[in-house]
Amino acid sequence: MILAIDGPAGAGKSTVAKLVASRLGLTFLDTGAMYRAVTLEALRLGLDPADGAACARVAASLKLEFDAQGKLHLDGRPGEPALRSPEVTRAVSQVSAHAAVRELIVAQQQRIAASSRGVVAEGRDTTTVVFPRADHKFFLTASSHERARRRALELGTPQALEQIRADIEERDRKDSTRAVSPLVKARDAHEILTDGKSAEDVAQQLLAIVSGQAREGAR
Ligand code: DC
Numbered sequence: 386m387i388l389a390i391d392g393p394a395g396a397g398k399s400t401v402a403k404l405v406a407s408r409l410g411l412t413f414l415d416t417g418a419m420y421r422a423v424t425l426e427a428l429r430l431g432l433d434p435a436d437g438a439a440c441a442r443v444a445a446s447l448k449l450e451f452d453a454q455g456k457l458h459l460d461g462r463p464g465e466p467a468l469r470s471p472e473v474t475r476a477v478s479q480v481s482a483h484a485a486v487r488e489l490i491v492a493q494q495q496r497i498a499a500s501s502r503g504v505v506a507e508g509r510d511t512t513t514v515v516f517p518r519a520d521h522k523f524f525l526t527a528s529s530h531e532r533a534r535r536r537a538l539e540l541g542t543p544q545a546l547e548q549i550r551a552d553i554e555e556r557d558r559k560d561s562t563r564a565v566s567p568l569v570k571a572r573d574a575h576e577i578l579t580d581g582k583s584a585e586d587v588a589q590q591l592l593a594i595v596s597g598q599a600r601e602g603a604r
Contacts, residue, residue: 390591419490509560
């Protein structure tokens, strides 16, 4: 079984995907973490994030593995917390825009799904490119104000709200307008606006849709 969840940064995808994966006993697949890993390694090697060929060589040689907790390891080393650093967050849109990088990472994501009982994948193109035939597709959104508020709470920096909001809007713009696999809502995805809802509420909403569709399918 494959559940695919896409949406912009800060819409709550990863918290919701983790909850849904644990309720259904499926593997949580954090696709953004894999692009962050390539970015982290490229920066560590002193490469230019704009250099597609160099970034693709990193994507081809770096060994990426998720542990049982869904945390990503790079050549056997834990990626957290460096994967979430501001330097990586700033450069990842550039690295993930290279077609050659995406081809390699998408193939790995498909291999991970094929070798497990089922996955809950979240990212920007999981409903459109990685798993176009997913059993269930969702598009999670929230206003940029709400997304900035959540990120500021997470970072413990409420005073930086406006800067965080500007960064989020800039990343949305880059993710939605890039030539390769831009962030778009799949035609057959359920759109869910998460403003004012807890992750638990949203997870329940997804699970209700999944079980409703399973009943429909059984008729
Ligand atoms: O979800 P995140 O913030 O960890 O994602 C990091 C970046 O990776 C984000 O700017 C968009 C990119 N990304 C992507 O291009 N495709 C995906 N499937 C997931 C993330």
